[in-house]
Amino acid sequence: DIQMTQSPSTLSASVGDRVTITCRASQSISSWLAWYQQKPGKAPKLLIYKASSLESGVPSRFRGSGSGTEFTLTISSLQPDDFATYFCQHYNTYPWTFGQGTKVEIK
Amino acid sequence: QVQLVESGGGVVQPGRSLRLSCAASGFTFSRYAMHWVRQAPGKGLEWVAVISDDGRNKDYADSVKGRFTISRDNPKNTLNLHMYSLGAEDTAVYYCASTYDFWNGYYVDWGQGTLVTVSS
Numbered sequence: 001d002i003q004m005t006q007s008p009s010t011l012s013a014s015v016g017d018r019v020t021i022t023c024r025a026s027q028s029i030s031s032w033l034a035w036y037q038q039k040p041g042k043a044p045k046l047l048i049y050k051a052s053s054l055e056s057g058v059p060s061r062f063r064g065s066g067s068g069t070e071f072t073l074t075i076s077s078l079q080p081d082d083f084a085t086y087f088c089q090h091y092n093t094y095p096w097t098f099g100q101g102t103k104v105e106i107k
Numbered sequence: 108q109v110q111l112v113e114s115g116g117g118v119v120q121p122g123r124s125l126r127l128s129c130a131a132s133g134f135t136f137s138r139y140a141m142h143w144v145r146q147a148p149g150k151g152l153e154w155v156a157v158i159s160d161d162g163r164n165k166d167y168a169d170s171v172k173g174r175f176t177i178s179r180d181n182p183k184n185t186l187n188l189h190m191y192s193l194g195a196e197d198t199a200v201y202y203c204a205s206t207y208d209f210w211n212g213y214y215v216d217w218g219q220g221t222l223v224t225v226s227s
Contacts, residue, residue, distance in 0.1 A: 034213035036152075043202055043217035044152065050213075087152055091212055094166050098152040 002026050004088055006099035012107040019075040021102045023088035028068045032092040035073045039084045109133040109216045111203050116221030129186040129203030137181040140209040143188050145199035159209040193225045
């Protein structure tokens with residue numbers, strides 16, 4: 001199985017900060033990676049697919065990059081609505097697996 | 108708009124069975140692969156099972172293989188998950204989610220989830 005490792009697990013930041021979350025795959029997954037945002041008690045919401053494609057309706061401050069085994073999600077200017085937990089997920093081969101999550105907290 | 112509504116969760120004793128359902132609307136259900144993804148309380152996300160758009164192909168996480176069965180009824184726009192021999196490790200919120208393709212895809216839409224608690 002392909003393991004997905006996110007860092008950091010928790011991130012404290014202020015409104016307006018630039019935030020970067022990293023996701024590493026245990027083997028190459030090409031660009032078959034998605035990012036999701038999840039708020040407490042809610043289902044995840046798709047932000048990015050194919051490593052860098054922005055889902056329709058998602059603000060342009062969210063940017064995904066990377067390929068192979070190293071990926072990043074960058075929020076260019078953190079907004080109050082962005083405080084949430086973020087997960088990466090590969091869809092290269094089954095089983096599709098998720099990173100353990102990165103919680104973005106208010107500093 | 109797209110709606111996925113899960114049902115069937117609840118408290119069940121260890122070793123017993125439970126069936127979850129997911130009612131789909133607002134899109135052409137028969138054109139999408141469907142998945143179950145679960146999340147244990149306070150934990151991350153775990154893919155559980157997938158079924159192709161026509162129901163012919165299925166796959167399961169090792170943790171549920173042989174205990175869970177995924178199925179779908181396209182005319183009724185319904186996805187099911189039959190869960191047998193439940194254990195405490197199966198306690199989680201179960202989400203149904205859709206992807207464009209069986210072999211390669213990302214979760215476009217999700218349901219709100221249904222909580223399964225395995226406890227005596």
